[in-house]
Amino acid sequence: xxxxxxxxxxxxxxxxxxxxxxxxxxxxxxxxxxxxxxxxxxxxxxxxxxxxxxxxxxxxxxxxxxxxxxxxxxxxxxxxxxxxxxxxxxxxxxxxxxxxxxxxxxxxxxxxxxxxxxxxxxxxxxxxxxxxxxxxxxxxxxxxxxxxxxxxxxxxxxxxxxxxxxxxxxxxxxxxxxxxxxxxxxxxxxxxxxxxxxxxxxxxxxxxxxxxxxxxxxxxxxxxxxxxxxxx
Numbered sequence: 381x382x383x384x385x386x387x388x389x390x391x392x393x394x395x396x397x398x399x400x401x402x403x404x405x406x407x408x409x410x411x412x413x414x415x416x417x418x419x420x421x422x423x424x425x426x427x428x429x430x431x432x433x434x435x436x437x438x439x440x441x442x443x444x445x446x447x448x449x450x451x452x453x454x455x456x457x458x459x460x461x462x463x464x465x466x467x468x469x470x471x472x473x474x475x476x477x478x479x480x481x482x483x484x485x486x487x488x489x490x491x492x493x494x495x496x497x498x499x500x501x502x503x504x505x506x507x508x509x510x511x512x513x514x515x516x517x518x519x520x521x522x523x524x525x526x527x528x529x530x531x532x533x534x535x536x537x538x539x540x541x542x543x544x545x546x547x548x549x550x551x552x553x554x555x556x557x558x559x560x561x562x563x564x565x566x567x568x569x570x571x572x573x574x575x576x577x578x579x580x581x582x583x584x585x586x587x588x589x590x591x592x593x594x595x596x597x598x599x600x601x602x603x604x605x606x607x608x609x610x611x612x
Contacts, residue, residue, distance in 0.1 A: 382412065382474040385450065394458030395434065400472045404447040407476040411443045413519025414453065416460075420467040424548045425531030429518045432459040442520075447476075473519045481513050481566055489579060500571055500579050510554040513562050514546055524561070535561065 386399040402410050418426040433441070437453040445451065461468075482505065489498045514533060517525060525545065526536045533546040535557070545558035554562075563569055571579070 382472040384470050384472055387470055389457070394456055396455045396457050398453050398455060398470055399450055400453070401450045402445070402447050402472070402474040404474075404476055407447055407478075409444045410447050410474045410476050411520070412441050412445045412472060412474045413516065413521070414441055415471045415473070415515065415519045416455070416457075417469040417471065418461065418463070418466065420469045422469065422471070423531060424514075424527065424533065424546070425529065427518060427527060428460050429527055430521060432456040445474075471515070471519070473516055475516070481516065481562065482509060484566075484568075487579065493578060495575065495578055498571075498575055498578070500575065507552045507554060510546075510552075510559065510562060514554070514558075533558070 381403040382400065383403070384398065384400045386397070388397045389395070390397065398414070400412075400414075402412060404410055414431060416428040416431060417423070418428065432455065433453050434456045435454045440451040440453045457468075484505075485502045486499050487502045489500065491497050518527060518533075524536055524538065524540065526534050528534060531548040532544060535541050535543040535545055540557065540561055543557050544555055545561055546554050559570060
């Protein structure tokens with residue numbers, strides 16, 4: 381549970397002191413990152429990444445940050461933002477060693493119907509899932525992407541160099557190449573149409589065969605899950 385507890389601009393100075401803490405009952409340390417949004421609006425077009433931190437406080441963000449205690453970072457807002465008077469929003473992001481970029485729950489399917497053994501996500505990933513990953517990659521200085529002032533994310537270097545990965549002006553914002561970029565970081569790929577159909581299929585009436593990936597729930601509450609982290 382990351383929380384910004386105070387943001388205080390020093391009198392007659394562009395320096396902003398930002399206090400934050402991350403509550404974690406299970407881990408002594410966490411990884412953290414920070415973003416600032418101009419005009420107080422959370423959007424790619426208003427996002428300031430790679431913030432200029434001063435007075436040695438850059439060590440208060442990153443890996444191995446102690447949990448359950450207050451930390452202070454000092455941001456030189458004048459170095460990153462020329463507007464003399466404006467609203468802004470500070471976001472602290474955090475994860476522990478047990479979390480991955482996406483919280484995926486898997487379903488294991490044995491080989492059948494000409495398709496080999498398959499591990500597939502139990503629930504489809506949606507745009508809000510991908511955006512959480514983009515925020516994290518931006519906050520933690522991912523070197524494989526760059527943020528365009530127009531609210532677009534492009535690849536930087538390698539096979540994704542200058543490839544449009546995300547564009548918040550359209551729906552869905554995350555492009556196919558963007559999903560591939562995220563999946564590559566997780567060592568995954570998108571399922572093929574045939575694999576999705578296989579995962580959704582039930583018994584084949586009249587053929588004498590049946591797949592084993594469909595079962596009757598012993599107890600069901602609230603319907604079937606539709607999103608990541610939704611229980612049904």
